[in-house]
Amino acid sequence: MQVRNGEKLLQKYGLKANDAILADEKHAPIYDELVTEHEVTYVAGGAAQNAARGAAYVLPSGSVVYTGAVGDDDLAEQLKEANKREGLDQVYLVKKGEKTGACAVVITGHYRSLVTTLRVAEKFEKSHLSSPEVAPLIKAAKYYYIEGYFLTHGVESAHELSSQASAAGKTFILNFSAPFIAQFFKAQLEQILPYTDVVIGNEAEAEAWASATGYPDVKDLAGIARSIVLLPKSNASRGRVVVFTQGAQNTVLVTADKPDEPKIFPVDALTDEEIVDTNGAGDAFAGGFIGALVAGKDLDGAVLAGHKLARSCVQQVGPQYPWPKLNI
Numbered sequence: 429m430q431v432r433n434g435e436k437l438l439q440k441y442g443l444k445a446n447d448a449i450l451a452d453e454k455h456a457p458i459y460d461e462l463v464t465e466h467e468v469t470y471v472a473g474g475a476a477q478n479a480a481r482g483a484a485y486v487l488p489s490g491s492v493v494y495t496g497a498v499g500d501d502d503l504a505e506q507l508k509e510a511n512k513r514e515g516l517d518q519v520y521l522v523k524k525g526e527k528t529g530a531c532a533v534v535i536t537g538h539y540r541s542l543v544t545t546l547r548v549a550e551k552f553e554k555s556h557l558s559s560p561e562v563a564p565l566i567k568a569a570k571y572y573y574i575e576g577y578f579l580t581h582g583v584e585s586a587h588e589l590s591s592q593a594s595a596a597g598k599t600f601i602l603n604f605s606a607p608f609i610a611q612f613f614k615a616q617l618e619q620i621l622p623y624t625d626v627v628i629g630n631e632a633e634a635e636a637w638a639s640a641t642g643y644p645d646v647k648d649l650a651g652i653a654r655s656i657v658l659l660p661k662s663n664a665s666r667g668r669v670v671v672f673t674q675g676a677q678n679t680v681l682v683t684a685d686k687p688d689e690p691k692i693f694p695v696d697a698l699t700d701e702e703i704v705d706t707n708g709a710g711d712a713f714a715g716g717f718i719g720a721l722v723a724g725k726d727l728d729g730a731v732l733a734g735h736k737l738a739r740s741c742v743q744q745v746g747p748q749y750p751w752p753k754l755n756i
């Protein structure tokens with residue numbers, strides 16, 4: 429649920445301009461307030477689904493399938509419609525009588541403040557992964573992606589999926605998603621990191637991870653990436669890759685074979701006038717990056733694809749991708 433010119437909302441609810449948090453009691457009224465007092469644009473989310481939509485955007489239809497928990501309400505129907513339009517398949521766990529999660533997206537200038545109420549999204553059940561509908565899809569998949577946000581409530585499911593993927597020698601990708609994940613869910617991250625082949629994050633998440641783990645220089649993106657690349661890995665046959673974006677600044681990529689030689693990819697920065705809002709930029713990057721990897725591109729090509737899709741995303745309202753399709 430996205431609103432523009434949200435300066436007063438930031439003040440009223442004590443929000444930072446560029447942040448991502450979970451709603452607590454004092455934020456509870458914001459969702460009704462948005463509907464009654466503001467002009468709301470509804471866009472599909474959350475983070476992993478946006479990345480999945482991004483990957484679907486760059487791949488032939490039928491390539492990407494998403495799961496998560498939704499209720500049997502209007503919001504769930506909107507999500508299904510949006511996914512269908514964009515060629516993303518879904519196998520939701522639908523919980524009767526429950527409400528689908530929502531995110532208040534408060535835009536000020538180019539910044540976005542995300543306030544999420546998980547509702548049924550935090551009631552995903554591990555048993556859904558072994559259900560007759562989902563198990564064959566997991567078995568057949570070659571790449572898996574999970575958002576860090578999921579670790580606030582779904583670490584058992586994440587562990588099940590990541591350990592399966594790793595044991596089968598397939599590619600498991602984790603996005604840090606938000607600074608508070610590294611800050612408050614470090615133990616959960618540490619449980620999943622051994623199974624990761626690719627870790628994606630932004631500069632604020634890198635910094636939070638550095639602080640949480642005692643890395644000496646919280647601004648040293650390449651060094652922080654290197655420290656994650658070198659963490660223990662359960663599938664030793666393939667080295668880990670860590671990629672950090674930082675908005676309009678260079679993207680940094682570190683690989684296990686050359687951990688001391690970070691690759692730096694400049695971003696073709698947009699002017700202020702060209703940007704609509706940056707909500708979903710990192711998810712778009714992840715979607716483009718993974719889509720390109722699945723399509724057989726190398727890491728350099730995948731970063732370029734991520735940049736291209738993210739660049740087009742920040743020129744749309746919220747986490748949306750341009751139609752007709754760009755050639756990514």
Ligand code: ADP
Pocket residue numbers: 629630631673674675676679695696697698703706707708709710711713734735736738739742
């Ligand atoms: P997150 O949304 O996770 O904070 P970033 O802000 O790092 O992610 O943005 C991800 C990507 O989006 C960047 O690597 C870049 O490709 C694109 N992007 C973000 N801001 C801009 C900008 N001002 N101009 C051009 N591209 C941008």
Ligand code: MG
Pocket residue numbers: 630674675709
């Ligand atoms: Mg950012």
Ligand code: MG
Pocket residue numbers: 605606629630709710711
């Ligand atoms: Mg992000």
